[in-house]
Amino acid sequence: GSGFSRKTRHLFDACAALGVSARYLPFDVSAETLMEAGARLTRDYEWLRVHALVGDYLAGLGHVSPPAGPGLVVFLGSTIGNFEHRQALGFLREVQALAGAQGWLLLGADRVKAPHVLHAAYNDARGYTARFNRNVLRVINRELGADFDPDAFHHYAPYDPARMQIDMYLVGARAQRIRFGALDRVLAMGEGEPIHTEVSRKFTREGLESLLGEAGFAVEQHHEPDDARYSLILARSDPVRRNAEIPSSGDDP
Known part of the structure; x- marks a missing residue:
């Protein structure tokens, strides 16, 4: 905005x-x-x-x-x-x-840009993009009463030159069950299962x-x-x- x-x-x-x-x-x-x-x-x-x-x-x-x-x-x-x-x-x-x-x-x-330039931008050594990506889980926790553990997810952001697009994911580091209090729902996720959080064309x-x-x-x-x-x-x-x-x-x- x-x-x-x-x-x-x-x-x-x-x-x-x-x-x-x-x-x-x-x-x-x-x-x-x-x-x-x-x-x-x-x-x-x-x-x-x-x-x-x-x-x-x-x-x-x-x-x-x-x-x-x-x-x-x-x-x-x-x-x-x-x-x-x-x-x-x-x-x-x-x-x-x-x-x-x-x-x-x-x-x-x-x-x-060159793939290595984009990879470095979206997978920066200081972890700024990773923290930005995981923050979506904190927002969901706050707004929907969920219990995501952001530290239980890996940041993954590959670039596809053919599509000229970065796809950002959060990949589960372990099997887990996430409760959504506001929705009265439980989500079961397996180890390695991804959540697609963003595209950047x-x-x-x-x-x-x-x-x-x-x-x-x-x-x-x-x-x-x-x-x-x-x-x-x-x-x-x-x-x-x-x-x-x-x-x-x-x-x-």
Whole structure:
């Protein structure tokens, strides 16, 4: 989500320099974070109108009112890579509909790299990614009254060059039974049994531009560093380019 909107401040600084006011709709699952961020933003940018939205952007975009004029949807970082192709296409089409016929999208994405580089990033020696991965079990314990033992799972994150995708798993180190108090259910897991926790897709330049075209966007600017490790794309809404059908999950590349 938008978090504390630190990166978005660069856009507000540009608006201030141009003498342009704006309405900002930050989207995040944390109401507390949104309230704190909104208070700081309206203090620092008195002309800024903030309408915070609590929810999941996969399900919540339908509750956002389209702007009266051309809008800009900002989706930075590389979260688009956490969607399967069908999900990403559906999400971007919702964004295109929200932005409107004259709207814009600013999209960040991670690019394909050498397999050893990606392996080192998702299996770092200090164990940051492993702790991040296991944290999902702590969240489930808290929200569903479960009794997962995070230390009873190994972090496993292989990269598949053919699919240009990292798949993250938690693999049971031993046989165990997990209780879910909120669901009144018990899950039996065997030693070596995996839980698939996340996908992280990587993109080529051509693949990103093709995806945006399918979703109804035309790329206006495509920025990348000299090593092409990531992309920052400014695209305008172009409904004529949008295909009529979203492929089934079996058609995902």
